[in-house]
Amino acid sequence: MAFARRKTKTKGPKAYNKERTVKKRIMIIDDDRDFLGELNEVLALTGYDVIPVNDSEKAVDLIKKDRPDLIMLDIKMPKKSGFDVASELKYFSGILDVPIIAMSAFYKEDFNYLLSVCGIRRCLKKPFNPLDAIMEIEKSLGPNAGNTV
Numbered sequence: 261m262a263f264a265r266r267k268t269k270t271k272g273p274k275a276y277n278k279e280r281t282v283k284k285r286i287m288i289i290d291d292d293r294d295f296l297g298e299l300n301e302v303l304a305l306t307g308y309d310v311i312p313v314n315d316s317e318k319a320v321d322l323i324k325k326d327r328p329d330l331i332m333l334d335i336k337m338p339k340k341s342g343f344d345v346a347s348e349l350k351y352f353s354g355i356l357d358v359p360i361i362a363m364s365a366f367y368k369e370d371f372n373y374l375l376s377v378c379g380i381r382r383c384l385k386k387p388f389n390p391l392d393a394i395m396e397i398e399k400s401l402g403p404n405a406g407n408t409v
Contacts, residue, residue, distance in 0.1 A: 283309035284401060287328035289319045289345065290363065291337040295386075299332070302390040308397075316340040320348045323355060330400055332393070333380070335364035335371070346378035359400035363388075 286308045290296045293314055300312045311326055313319050316337040323331065331349075335342035342362055349355050362375055365386040375383055382396050 283307060284330065285309045285311060285326065285328040286330050286332060286397065287311040287313060287319075287323060287326065288332045289313045289316060289337075289342070290332075290334040291316065291339075292334070299390070299393065302393070303397075306394055316342070316345055319345050323349060323358070324352060327354065328358060330397055331358055331360045332397075333360055333362055335362050335383075336366055342380075343374060343378050346380050350379055361393075361396050361400060 286303055288296055288299055288303070288310060290299070291314055296312050296314055300310045303310045311322070311328060313322055316334075317339045319333075319340070333342040333345060342364075346360055346362075349358070349360075356379075359382075360378075360380045362371075362380045362383040363386055364371070364383065367383055367385045371383065381400060384393060384396060
């Protein structure tokens with residue numbers, strides 16, 4: 261996977277190009293600790309800064325605090341569903357543009373309307389290939405998804 265970088269030129273007698281990268285922050289919210297750990301590892305190895313969260317009740321506060329670039333959200337969780345978490349996020353202006361990718365082993369076509377109402381852009385059906393997750397992340401973050409400034 262190639263990462264794009266933006267070059268910054270400085271003015272002066274010795275102009276030079278300075279490159280720097282900033283990792284995109286991905287928050288994964290899932291009550292399954294094993295799945296959370298595996299996806300965390302894959303995304304970290306891919307170059308993302310990963311924030312794993314296994315408690316859906318704490319998720320909204322952590323999202324407001326950490327301001328991730330993208331959220332991967334399990335739909336079926338015991339305390340608060342992914343639909344509930346996504347719906348709450350709609351009330352915070354600084355978070356409205358954060359893409360959300362749902363994850364569910366119980367995905368049904370009937371979910372599509374509810375997903376869109378909650379502001380969820382994409383859904384991955386568990387179990388999924390880690391490469392599919394990376395592709396969906398890059399699609400959701402846009403053409404500069406590759407950890408660039």
